[in-house]
Amino acid sequence: MNANCGCFVSAQKVFDKMTEKSVDSWATMIDAYAKWDRPVEALKLFGRMECENVDLNEVTLVNVLTACARARDLDMAKRVHRYID
Numbered sequence: 001m002n003a004n005c006g007c008f009v010s011a012q013k014v015f016d017k018m019t020e021k022s023v024d025s026w027a028t029m030i031d032a033y034a035k036w037d038r039p040v041e042a043l044k045l046f047g048r049m050e051c052e053n054v055d056l057n058e059v060t061l062v063n064v065l066t067a068c069a070r071a072r073d074l075d076m077a078k079r080v081h082r083y084i085d
Contacts, residue, residue, distance in 0.1 A: 008038070021052075027060040034067040042067035043076055056083055 015021070015029050026049045033042035046064045049056075061080055068077035 008033070008036070008041075021054070023054055023057050023060060026054055027057070027063050030060065030067060031063040034063055034070055037070070039067040039069075039071035039073075043071060043073060046076075 011029065011032065015025060018025060026045070030042045030045050030049075033039065033045065042064070046060075046067070049060070061083055064080050065077060068074070068080060
């Protein structure tokens with residue numbers, strides 16, 4: 001809820017304190033950053049997600065591609081595309 005309202009500091013604090021992060025919680029944070037014109041932060045969060053070997057789903061990939069488009073990051077978009085193949 002905090003993330004969807006643009007309260008990123010509190011949303012990030014809640015997210016960071018979560019002991020068990022679901023793929024949905026990752027996707028929600030990435031989506032919120034992308035929607036609120038913070039695509040670079042969304043892509044950094046996706047990088048963390050990859051490092052933690054979280055299983056990706058379609059929603060996450062769409063959210064990351066949205067962030068790629070807003071950040072104009074073609075290299076990352078190509079990397080995400082490999083997950084889709």
